[in-house]
Amino acid sequence: MSMTVKKDNALIGFTIIFTMFAVGIYYLLPIIYVNPYEYLYGRELRSFQLYHLIFSGVMIPLLSLVTGLIISRQEYDKVTVLKRLSLVFLVLLGCSVLFNGFIILFVIPLSGMVVLFFRENSLIISLITAVILLVLYLVVWTIIPALTSVSTNDIIYSSIQQLNNYLGVYREKDIISMIELNVSSIRAMDFFSLFMFVSLPFTFIGSILERIDIETYFKTKGYILTLVVLTSALLIKMIEVLSLGSRSGKLIGENIGGMMLGFALFLTIILLVEQAPKLTTLLFEIPGKYVLLLFIVFNFLMSIIFYGIGFNYYGEVTVATLVLIIFIILIVLYAIMLILNKFKITLLEIFKSNR
DSSP states (O other): OOHHHHHHHHHHHHHHHHHHHHHGGGGTOOGGGOOHHHHOOHHHHHHHHHHHHHHTTTHHHHHHHHHHHHHTOTTSOHHHHHHHHHHHHHHHHHHHHHTOTTOOTTHHHHHHHHHHTTTTSOHHHHHHHHHHHHHHHHIIIIIHHHHHHHHSOOBOOOOHHHHHHHHHHHTSOOHHHHHHHHHHHHHHTTHHHHIIIIIHHHHHHHHHHHHTTHHHHTTTOOHHHHHHHHHHHHHHHHHHHHTTSBHHHHHIIIIIIHHHHHHHHHHHHHHHHHHOHHHHHHHHHHHHHTHHHHHHHHHHHHHHHHSTTTTOOTTTSOHHHHHHHHHHHHHHHHHHHHHHHHTTOOOSOSSOOOO
16 A cells, blocks of 8 residues: 555544544534523533534534545546545435434535546636635625624524424434435535535645645644644634624634634644654554445444434433543444454445555
């Protein structure tokens, strides 16, 4: 297996582990319809705030950056990359429809398909496109709504009807109703806006960073840049925590702070891969190699644990317990992947290895 494939598997492995923890909240509550400050108190609220500080608004920018970086490598043939992106799209769309509609990660391979056809074009075109799309998103979907909220009623009210609807469906055993609700959730997440104004520009940025060879720079430098971006992102995300659930604080914290934190984590894993390759390969290469299988099995196990078809814990456990459950699942799946790798069993690999 080439060093490039090993490196890319490590990048993917890091992001999929982060993603597993990030999507876990959707198996607990329909979080887009709930103001946690109305339901959680004390230690449970503090646990949620810490979780939200790390994961909210981060997942799509981070995954898009990694996708843009990898698909822009000249070592990978365009047709082959397109085929793999198509497979990833089908798997992620299937997970959204079958398991949880809030997990709309299928927008990322779609962005990859678009950016793939620009990888030989001028960097300026990609840069201008990314900047325009991001500015539009920040102005139209973040700054203007935040200013409007501050000048009016800056409170997020929970939708009790929607909460009861999700509790009623996910805690029953009617699989058809679950699928219908998942499709409804996909529409509620406004996936087109996330594709066009979040995933696509960050995929372009990832592609640009590969083409200017950011990894060579990070072989010896990058500490200060990563630290500055990470610190700035966390400070902006703290606005949401300190605003105690206000709409303006949520918009700024998730849409601006989340994007910055996604970029900071991207720089962090690049730094680790370049300056500690043996460690990152040891920790993340195997999850990256079996990423699609890992994500499918993870969502299946989460649905068994939290939905009415299984143990029915939807809406019943704390955020701390949720994180513990995800950690245990991850350990079990990691052990299974080690066994598969030992016996050279390949299932849904993104990169085909010649061994």
